[in-house]
Amino acid sequence: MNISVVIPTCNRKKNLLQLLNNLNSSLQPLHEVIIVDSGEERLNDEECSAFTNLPIKYLDSEKSVCIQRNIGINIASAPWIFLCDDDIEVPADYLQSLVEHITKHPEAGALSGLVLQKEKDEWKSEYPERSAKLLLWKYIFQLGVWGTIDCPANNFLINEIKKYYAEKGNHLSKAGWPVLTNFSGEYFTTPAYGLGASLIKKEWLLHSPYDEVLDRHGIGDHYGVAVGFPGSIQVVTRAFVYHHQEKMNRLQNALQYYRRVLALDYFTGHQKKLHQIKKGWLIWSLLGNLVYISVSFKSIMFRAALKSFWIVGFGKNPYQRGANRKEKIIEPQL
Numbered sequence: 001m002n003i004s005v006v007i008p009t010c011n012r013k014k015n016l017l018q019l020l021n022n023l024n025s026s027l028q029p030l031h032e033v034i035i036v037d038s039g040e041e042r043l044n045d046e047e048c049s050a051f052t053n054l055p056i057k058y059l060d061s062e063k064s065v066c067i068q069r070n071i072g073i074n075i076a077s078a079p080w081i082f083l084c085d086d087d088i089e090v091p092a093d094y095l096q097s098l099v100e101h102i103t104k105h106p107e108a109g110a111l112s113g114l115v116l117q118k119e120k121d122e123w124k125s126e127y128p129e130r131s132a133k134l135l136l137w138k139y140i141f142q143l144g145v146w147g148t149i150d151c152p153a154n155n156f157l158i159n160e161i162k163k164y165y166a167e168k169g170n171h172l173s174k175a176g177w178p179v180l181t182n183f184s185g186e187y188f189t190t191p192a193y194g195l196g197a198s199l200i201k202k203e204w205l206l207h208s209p210y211d212e213v214l215d216r217h218g219i220g221d222h223y224g225v226a227v228g229f230p231g232s233i234q235v236v237t238r239a240f241v242y243h244h245q246e247k248m249n250r251l252q253n254a255l256q257y258y259r260r261v262l263a264l265d266y267f268t269g270h271q272k273k274l275h276q277i278k279k280g281w282l283i284w285s286l287l288g289n290l291v292y293i294s295v296s297f298k299s300i301m302f303r304a305a306l307k308s309f310w311i312v313g314f315g316k317n318p319y320q321r322g323a324n325r326k327e328k329i330i331e332p333q334l
Contacts, residue, residue, distance in 0.1 A: 002031040006072030008065045009086040011039035016086045024051040028095035031078040036061045036068040065218035066210035073205045085196040087246035097239035098199045112198040113239030141288025144177030175285035176277040189232040195222040197241040213322045220263025227273045254304040261308040266319040
């Protein structure tokens with residue numbers, strides 16, 4: 001099975017070298033590795049040639065992770081593309097496990113393993129809902145959920161909410177937020193997932209490319225691509241990678257939240273699969289977030305939540321204006 005690897009990177013040379021070292025040890029042979037670099041700290045020929053198992057193509061780009069990914073996808077010569085962020089640690093058997101899954105499930109067109117992130121010295125792929133009050137809040141405001149529901153409360157209302165989520169499975173809420181509550185089995189399906197370590201058919205990515213109007217960090221970009229796929233994403237639970245969340249070139253949480261909301265609002269008006277998402281529900285969910293954040297006394301996050309609510313509510317999304325003008329790389333600021 002031929003696989004092209006596409007890696008967008010920007011001034012993360014140490015991370016990039018570590019990733020290439022991982023890929024050089026991959027049990028699954030790789031057809032080519034396409035690095036699309038928009039930074040000033042570049043690899044030299046000697047560093048690239050050190051990875052003897054990797055046919056490397058090294059390309060330049062302007063600073064935009066969406067543009068970088070699209071460049072790599074378009075020139076890739078293999079029918080399958082492994083999209084990989086530069087701060088991902090990839091075990092040697094990761095791609096082999098995904099390929100074995102495809103052999104058993106030929107209908108698969110987009111798949112990933114679990115993406116583990118370190119939270120308080122523990123690697124996690126999900127964040128279980130253990131608070132009945134928070135679960136009720138998320139249900140009322142149709143907010144996102146990213147973990148199994150494990151509330152100890154045993155009353156009629158909470159039991160009905162648990163039943164609702166169990167019957168819906170992994171889905172998008174009425175406001176458009178991803179709701180992932182089922183992480184069980186050899187694999188699970190979901191309409192949206194992080195694509196930072198995913199194996200996808202090239203034809204699917206050409207059908208649903210990365211939207212280049214988004215900011216250069218691409219906040220919310222994977223969501224927009226995933227909801228445009230002709231099928232669901234399959235997540236193989238025995239395969240996993242480590243996401244190290246490199247701080248270099250990473251935005252503060254408040255600005256990430258603000259731009260993620262703008263991206264969600266923008267995609268609900270552009271992606272056919274999201275036409276059933278009503279803006280009223282999205283605004284309602286943002287109100288819920290605004291109230292929740294207001295009691296946490298985090299002024300920066302409150303400002304982000306308030307501005308998100310205002311911009312979406314009054315239809316002033318800068319991504320939409322940029323798209324109307326056929327502009328690229330819009331950088332909304334708080």
